Amino acid sequence: MSEARLVVYHTSDVHDRRGFGARLASVVEAGSLLVDSGDALRGSSTVFHRHEPVAVEFAAAPYAAQAVGNREFHYLHAAMLARARAMRVPWVCSNLVDLRKRTPPFVRELYVDAGGLRVRILALLAPQYRTGSGWEHVFGWRFLAPDVALDELLEATSDRADATVLLSHLGLEADRDVARRHQRLSAIVGGHSHDVLVQPEIVDGVAIVHAGAFARYVGRLELAIDRDGAARPRVVSYRLVPLLTKAQTA
16 A cells, blocks of 8 residues: 555635735645635625735635635626636636636636645535526526536546545535545535534545634644555544634634
């Protein structure tokens, strides 16, 4: 067995808090993977701000990917594209499809290198309406059910990936259901429900981690990865690293 270590740092639901970027950059060690599970912005799916100050914080830290949360998503394509360009962090959303094939604000999957490992990143956004809804014709967006999207993409998994990490903006309860049905995932890095897990939950062999909201913590997950695929990924260690105090996030 050829075993390697994958270190994943993760934030979620920052909600436009400031002052954490430099601290985060000093915490994340070289060779690790820093990701965010969505809802960093002050805007929403219907409210658009031309200036999103939190983009400066994200630019200060070595983020490799961010999931599209409901505050990154916008019903209007032009607004969502402007947000993606301002953030300058690759956006990932695996269960949102643009039926009009416009300039993409995000990718459905992303491959990155971390610690000598090839990591596949997928991401899920809580659907805003059902597949086939009349709203598809109005806005051009189609939301796939999370299971439908994962069935499609995991079936197409290539041998280029040593690990598959899911950035979930579904909430902890939904993450547990996803883990039960998709055991080919290496880990689920969650958000949306603002839960803080001091230790990972292991559901049918899949580690689920949540670091809470408002940049109070960044989670550090270390996984042992079997490059040969003979063994499931296992948690080596996990901890929450403080970023901002409650007073700073009030």
